[in-house]
Amino acid sequence: MDVSSPAAFVNGGLIRMHVGRKVRTVLQATRSDIASVIGKSTDGYQLVAKGSPPVPLTSYVEVIGVAENENTIRAELWTNFGDTFGMLFYSI
Amino acid sequence: MQSNEFDGNAAFSGGGFMPSQATQTTPDRPSSASKNSDARCLLPLTVKQLVDLSRGGESDISIEGVDVNNIVLVGKVSKIDNAVSECTFRVDDGTGWVECTKWVHEHLDSVEVDAISVGMYVRVYGQLKSIHSRRTVHTFSIRPVTDYNEITNHFIECIYVHFYNTKMRGCINTQPGMTNSVSGMTAQPQVANSNFGDPGKGYSYEANQTSQYNNDEEQIRALSSMVLQYLRQPACIAFEMGVSSVVVARELNISVDKVRQTLDFLASEGLVYTTTDDYFKFTDA
Numbered sequence: 140m141d142v143s144s145p146a147a148f149v150n151g152g153l154i155r156m157h158v159g160r161k162v163r164t165v166l167q168a169t170r171s172d173i174a175s176v177i178g179k180s181t182d183g184y185q186l187v188a189k190g191s192p193p194v195p196l197t198s199y200v201e202v203i204g205v206a207e208n209e210n211t212i213r214a215e216l217w218t219n220f221g222d223t224f225g226m227l228f229y230s231i
Numbered sequence: 232m233q234s235n236e237f238d239g240n241a242a243f244s245g246g247g248f249m250p251s252q253a254t255q256t257t258p259d260r261p262s263s264a265s266k267n268s269d270a271r272c273l274l275p276l277t278v279k280q281l282v283d284l285s286r287g288g289e290s291d292i293s294i295e296g297v298d299v300n301n302i303v304l305v306g307k308v309s310k311i312d313n314a315v316s317e318c319t320f321r322v323d324d325g326t327g328w329v330e331c332t333k334w335v336h337e338h339l340d341s342v343e344v345d346a347i348s349v350g351m352y353v354r355v356y357g358q359l360k361s362i363h364s365r366r367t368v369h370t371f372s373i374r375p376v377t378d379y380n381e382i383t384n385h386f387i388e389c390i391y392v393h394f395y396n397t398k399m400r401g402c403i404n405t406q407p408g409m410t411n412s413v414s415g416m417t418a419q420p421q422v423a424n425s426n427f428g429d430p431g432k433g434y435s436y437e438a439n440q441t442s443q444y445n446n447d448e449e450q451i452r453a454l455s456s457m458v459l460q461y462l463r464q465p466a467c468i469a470f471e472m473g474v475s476s477v478v479v480a481r482e483l484n485i486s487v488d489k490v491r492q493t494l495d496f497l498a499s500e501g502l503v504y505t506t507t508d509d510y511f512k513f514t515d516a
Contacts, residue, residue, distance in 0.1 A: 146325050163325055220379040229383045
């Protein structure tokens with residue numbers, strides 16, 4: 140990630156405006172497996188992040204990657220945000 | 232070397248501790264308070280703001296009219312270059328990246344830099360440097376972020392400071408009729424003061440060198456505008472005796488005490504005058 144392609148902060152409602160571009164968001168993980176994480180975005184949408192999630196995975200995880208469509212992100216970078224996080228304020 | 236004649240200006244120019252007459256910038260610069268090191272502020276910035284900084288002012292770098300010296304950044308470390316006496320971190324906050332250099336002289340410095348690894352979110356306090364138009368940060372302190380709400384908090388702070396600085400500047404330059412209810416920003420040397428010199432324009436702001444205005448003053452300004460607007464109505468001007476403060480309070484739904492306080496203030500500014508006891512009229516200048 141560099142200045143030429145900064146990642147836009149998105150939520151479930153905004154991701155459709157950035158399909159094909161680099162985005163970042165925080166998901167509240169509801170289900171995870173070896174190749175993807177399904178989670179809730181800051182505005183309550185269900186999103187899927189594909190890639191290699193960190194192990195162990197915390198409740199909240201930041202995902203930076205390319206938006207494939209309006210509810211899927213092909214993740215390049217994952218960051219565990221812990222088990223307590225202010226999703227409502229991140230959405231602002 | 233001492234001159235033969237006693238030169239008051241030279242004697243009291245500060246002996247090198249204060250800018251001399253020759254090096255002072257133009258007196259109408261609103262940010263003159265920032266030349267005083269006590270008034271230098273710590274600005275929360277995003278990397279994009281940092282990269283977009285314009286040149287100007289005594290410290291050579293300014294943003295939104297405020298001289299930039301010390302800054303705070305929060306971002307992810309994407310690269311670390313470890314040398315013998317310094318460590319350079321590439322900090323990326325999603326709006327861009329910047330290199331932050333921390334000089335390692337003591338054991339505490341090495342402990343600090345050893346705690347940082349690639350992929351970690353960090354908070355950086357440092358001084359902005361510009362070398363051949365490339366921005367870098369001379370880092371005073373860099374520490375890992377443990378509570379990720381700090382990231383959200385930092386961005387909200389950047390937004391707030393940006394609006395505070397630009398809104399105040401907008402008020403000074405182009406918005407004579409605008410009221411501003413933003414409370415004082417302790418990190419900034421720029422604070423507005425209301426100027427009631429021209430009643431026809433309503434509010435206009437001029438920069439002030441102090442930063443001690445409290446919420447009471449902001450409230451008085453807001454109330455003054457409301458009361459003045461009410462008294463300027465043709466119906467009120469038509470009353471030869473003026474309007475009683477009780478009537479103003481009732482019409483505007485404000486307490487009588489506050490209205491009286493506001494009217495006294497407006498009278499001292501010359502915008503209203505008393506006709507008889509407790510009756511006020513707009514000064515139709």
